Structure formats: structure tokens, C-alpha cells
Amino acid sequence: MSNAMNFGTKSFKPRAPDKGAFPLDHFGECKAFKERFMKCLKDNSFDNSKCRLQSKDYLECRMDNQLMAKEPLARLGFKDLMDPPPNQADRDTKP
């Protein structure tokens, strides 16, 4: 689709990911976290906002097993999940 030789039309230009590629999880070390995340998605009709805790857990698992470069979770957009929630108690659902 992006190879159509249409002069002047915009074509899609793929960009490299910011932090590179995920190494493959050959041994399934984080499979349990992934299953939890997928279950959460299915239960919440695929609403990502409700399953951010599970996605945070999955990424933490990856970092612990050297499947991802260690980074402070705030840099991955999980800043709101890190704060102790005095006024956000009803925001995040429990797994």
C-alpha cells in the first residue's frame, strides 16, 4: 500500500521504535503476566485504561528477566500508577 507510485500522495513512512526492539521471550518467563493482562482486557471489553496495572506488571517482569532495558516506570508513562492514590482510589481497577 505504501509502495503505490502515486506522485504527490502522502505515503506512510515507518519509524523505528524509540527504545528499539523487545528481545523475544523464548522461555515464556513473562507469560503469566501476559495472560493476566489479556484476561483483564477481555473482562473490560478491551479498554486499555483499565488494564494499565497489568501492563505495568508485564513490563516489570520483562525488566526483571533481562528482556527489557531497566527504566524508571515514570518514563514509560506509568507515572500515575506510581503515586500513592489518596484521591485516585477508584481510578485503577484491581486485577
Place this chain on the structure above:
Amino acid sequence: MLLPLLVRPSLCGPQASVILTRCVRTLHSQAEHFLRRRLPPRPHGHSRGTKTRGRKSKSQEEEWKSRNKTVLTYIAAAGVGMIGLSYAAVPLYRLYCQASGLGGTAVAGHDADQVETMTPVKERVLKISFNADTHASMQWNFRPQQTEIFVVPGETALAFYRAKNPTDQPIIGISTYNVVPFEAGQYFNKIQCFCFEEQRLNPHEEVDMPVFFYIDPEFDEDPRMARVDTIILSYTFFEAKEGQKLPLPGY
């Protein structure tokens, strides 16, 4: 009388050309007829004043010559200007594209720190659909683990694909992706994924491949994206040969 000739659809080649010539001839004769009636009678003073005509024509000729010269210089200058403009167009267009963000060029201000500071735009819910393809000669089974996911701009999201190598040989795959609609592609930022790098699957191995991405919060402010509710992310896997070096896309 002409109408049936004109209206008749064109038949095979020679017949059509015969009809055409007949058409043109009748048109020509009719046009001549009209023109002869319209033209005013030749002026009386046509044969008079040959002397003045001779003098006038000389100065007229000189005037025409000088006018022609100026016209020619203007045309030559315009031609040179056009050539210069075509050379200058390349950097100018590049500047324009960077300023306006057209053509899928990277929008200024997209950097890794943005992930930390961005706030989700909770009112705008977008549906991201996932699609997985393989090249015809690629034997992996590659499919998304969820058909769609609902995200909001400014919020990081995780999605999974699954790939299985059903053969008895290890196969190395490399993938690329595509985002539809095209203009939304500039707001689709991947933090980490599995594309553009060789991924090796051993025989009968199955792995989960995550994509960690977010939609730029500026998506909500772009008037061109006002009616966009669905974004389709499509990955395609190709088989990579050993030692093949593919260029990584970038700017």
C-alpha cells in the same frame, strides 16, 4: 444533419476515422460560410496612402523590433528564473514539510521525554485494530492476540502478537508495520516493539511479541484527525536471510 454523425458511437477504427473526416469537412464548410457573412466589407482606404504607409511601417518596424527585444529579454529572464526556482525548490520544500508536518515527516517536538510529561486526553477514545500478515514465502503463523483495543491519546498501551514456527527449521523473520490512516501514523509512537530487527524462532517454537506504544496527545488537537476514530496497525513478517543487513528507517 450533423447530429446523427456526432452522436453515433465510434465503431471499429477505419469506420470511425471516415466518419470523423466527414464531420470535420462539413464543420469546416459551415464555419467558412458563417465567417464570410460576418466579416465586414474590406475598408475603402485600402489602396490609398501608400507613401504614408511606407514611412509608418518603417518606424513601426523599429518599434516592433525594440518591443520584441524587450519581450525576449523578459522571457529569457523568466526562463532563467524558473530554472533557479526549480533548484531552490528542494531545500525550500523540505523546510515547508518540516514546518507543516505534511508527507509523514517527523513532527517537531517528538522526543522520548514526552512520554514522561504527557497527560492522557481521556475524552477521546480511539479504537486500535490489529492486523497481522506474513509474506507468501514466510511460514510462520503470525496473528494478533487481540483484535482491537481502546486507548486514549497520551496513554501508553500494550498489545500482543503471537508467532509460531511450525516447521522443523529455525526461521529468522523481520517485520515492518503500517498504520492506516496515513496521517494518523505520525501520531503513532512506538516505544518498543519487535519490528525492524531479526527475530529468530526455533522449530516448533511459539512466542508472544509485545508492542508498547502510545498516541501523541496532540492528536486530539489536529483538525484533520477530528473524525478519525479507528486506527489500524498492521504488521507484516518477512523471512530474513542469514547475514542480511536491512536499513533501519529513520531520519
